[in-house]
Amino acid sequence: MSYEAVIGLEIHSELKTNTKIFCGCATSFGAEQNTHVCPVCLGLPGVLPVINKRVVEFAIKAGLALNCTINKFSKFDRKNYYYPDLPKNFQTSQFDLPIAEHGYVDIEVEGKTKRIRVTRIHMEEDAGKLVHSGNTIKDSNGSNVDYNRTGVPLIEIVSEPDMHTAAEARAYMEKVKSILEYIDVSNCKMEEGNLRADVNVSLRPVGTEKLGTKAEMKNLNSFKMVESAIEYEIDRQEEILDDGGHIAQETRTWDDGKGITVSMRSKEQAQDYRYMPEPDLVPIITTDEEIAEYKKNLPELPDARRARLVDEYGLSEYDAGIITNSRAMAEYFDDVVAAKVDAKLAANWIMGDLAKNLNAESKTIESSPVSADNLAKMIALIEKGTISSKIAKKVFDEMWQSDTDPEKIVEEKGLVQITDSNAIEKIVDTVLAENPKPVEDYKGGNAKSIGFLVGQVMKLSKGKANPGVVNKLLKEKLDK
Amino acid sequence: MKVTKKDVENVAVLSRLTVTEDKINKYVDEFNNFLEYADVLQQVDTASVKPTAHVLPLKNVLREDVIKPSLARELALSNAPEKEDGYFKVPRIIE
Structure with a gap:
């Protein structure tokens, strides 16, 4: 039988605040264990959490950028579960009145635009980190807990199950990351766990409506992992269904080394979170005027920027898409073309030699050894015919080694083109x-x-x- | 709705409590008493009452995003039954 995969994502994004969501502890990554903790985030008795104003601002911005309706009345709830990464035995989250709902994100896959609905965005606190002592998890006699991350603010962005392929899920996550970067609410450093996804996958026979039983894979923190885990899971479920078996509703973990998903815990015996309104926090009320103000102050978002690059500079949709995917790259491009050089040449150099060198040395464009200014000057030299494109590659390599004025390089190295x-x-x-x-x-x-x-x-x-x-x-x- | 023995066992699991066999029937009765009392409250007409999110008439109690000193680690760990290398130590976690 042929099946259709139904995929939904819950994306957790750490917000870029100085302090935790309910206390004044720092959020910076990489501090020594248990040095960013206080009575509030350790959940000591009798303490009173107070909401970080910036968390609410960032969550509202994210809601608007993802085309959501902002709930003018929003509140926090307690989600109860026992796990040592939560010192309170509950996570302070939002249940029935999240800050934002009913949004959408448009993605492009294989040249087609598709709309993925966003169910809701809610604010919550991150949990701590478990570190296992002993050589392997099996021979450790205990787990060690670091509560530095406990209370770091998160937004959870829940999608409708509108995706059907691994490529769509990846495109959706990339788009969400790009938007969060544009509005500057999260560092989105996936290797530090700033952005991670729980992925739900189920299958149903093609042409049917009823959803199959889903498996959930938690904490995937790279696009590659999201893609591989979904592809594996589709194959696994297809095989079971073809053999007449039934899919267990469960949480699975992606083993990146082996390239398989492994069962973690069964959800069949009800997870019962017993949500209740958080009595220590009061509701958040947002007025229409405030929402309008936030909306007005949103920066240009990726889709608009992309359309602008196509209209203004005649870039292809594809090139404009690549350049605007990252805010930093889009800004670099704008800085280069501000010098009135040919935009297509600029795009080619940025997506070509610059991107290639950045990738090879795992550098980001913000720390590019070649400044936008100097790249613009080099392109101007090509346009003037002072250097050929071939020589430009040499000049570029020189600039990469030391961000020197390209005119100086051309002069010193005697690279002026012979046109005589x-x-x-x-x-x-x-x-x-x-x-x-x-x-x-x-x-x-x-x-x-x-x-x-x-x-x-x-x-x-x-x-x-x-x-x-x-x-x-x-x-x-x-x-x- | 009648509470059954199974419900009590489930609540015990969720609360991480051990309930001995001889006490279960006692709890079944007590739970049912609570619910019967709730049934009385159910009779009140609340159609025109908004759900209560908080008992105090407060809203938007927020603080600025400014770092405050955290606890010294020694102090943070001082109540921990077990600790190791600056970590809280808990029994081995494998689900």
Whole structure:
């Protein structure tokens, strides 16, 4: 039988605040264990949590950027469960009146736009971290707990089960990340767990409506993991269903090393969170005026920015999509084209050599060794014909080593393009004299062999001859 | 709705309490008494009353996002039954 996968995501994003959601402890990553804790986040008796104003602001911004309705009356609730990463035995979260609901995100997959509905966004506190002593989890005689992360503010973004392939789920998560970066509410550093997803997957026979039993995979913190885990899970469930089996409703964990999902705990014997209104926190009321003000102050979002790059600079949808996917890259692009250089050339250099070098050295564009200013100057040199594209690659490499003014590099290294026809003609003559075979081939009708001759001229000129002039001269002489 | 023995056992599991066999029937009766009392409250017409989110007439109690000193780790760990290398130590967790 053929099946359709039904996929929903719960994305947890840590907010970029200085302090925790209910106390003044710092949120910075990587501190020594249990040094960012206080009576409130340790859940000592008699303490009173107070909501961090910025958390509410960030959650509302995220709600609006994801096209949600902001609930003007919102409250916190206690979600009860026992696990040592929660010192209070409950997580302070939101249940029936989350800060935002009914939104959507548009994604593009294989050239088609698709709308993924966002069910809700709620605020909650993150849990602590368990560290297992002993060599492996099996021989450890205990678990160690670090409560530094307990109380770090999170928003949880819950989607409707509107996705049907791993690629759609990935595109959705990428888009959400991009939007959160644009509105500057989360660092979105996935390797630090700033952004992670719980993924629900179920299958149903193609053409049917009724949802199958789902399995949930928790805490996936890379796009690759989300994609691989979904693909694996679809195959696993398909095999079980084809064999006439039934899918157990359960939580599974993705084993990245082995590339499989493994059962963690069964959900069949009811998880009962016994939500209750949080009596220590009072409701959050937001007025229409405040919401309008937030809306007004939202920055340009990825979709709008992309449309602008297409309209204003004539970039292709695809290129504009890549550049605007990350806010930092979009800003870098804007800085380069602010110097009035050719936008398409700028896009090609940013997506090409710059991106390639950044990836190779695992650098972000914010810490690019080549500044937007210098890249713009280099592109201007290409446009003026001072250097060829080929020489530009050398200049770029020099700039990558030391962010030097490209004009200075060109001057110091003697990289100025030779456009003087007389100088080039000499080289062309030498090449023609030294390569009788290709010359004969060309004259015998093999037009392609001119490429070889151009290459030889470029080589002899150390890449400095203007390729246009070289081509023209070669043709003139060969066609004589 | 009548509380059964199974409900009591479930509540005990959720609350991490051990209830001995001889006490279960006693709790079944007590639970049912609570619910019967709740039934009395159910008779009040609340159609025009908004659900209570909080008993105090307060809203938007917020603080600025400013870092305050945390506890010294020694002090934070001082009530822990077990500790190791600056961590709280708990029994091995595997589900």
